[in-house]
Amino acid sequence: MFKGSWKTTSAGITAIVGGLIGIYFAVKRGAFDEGVATACLGSILTGVGLLFARDNDKSSEDVGMK
Secondary structure, three states: OOOOOHHHHHHHHHHHHHHHHHHHHHHHHOOOOHHHHHHHHHHHHHHHHHHOOOOOOOOOOOOOOO
């Protein structure tokens, strides 16, 4: 999953952490509503997708795939 794609992996981790921080501060403020939930869930799911993505400058063979 994390083979040779440090750029997309770091972007994915950043998106996930950003979504979790957004949830934390919205709950702390008492402002957690549907809009916040949608934005944070979108950020977290984007981050998960990026964890499984491959950098554009890497070939399948570079990352150990056929």
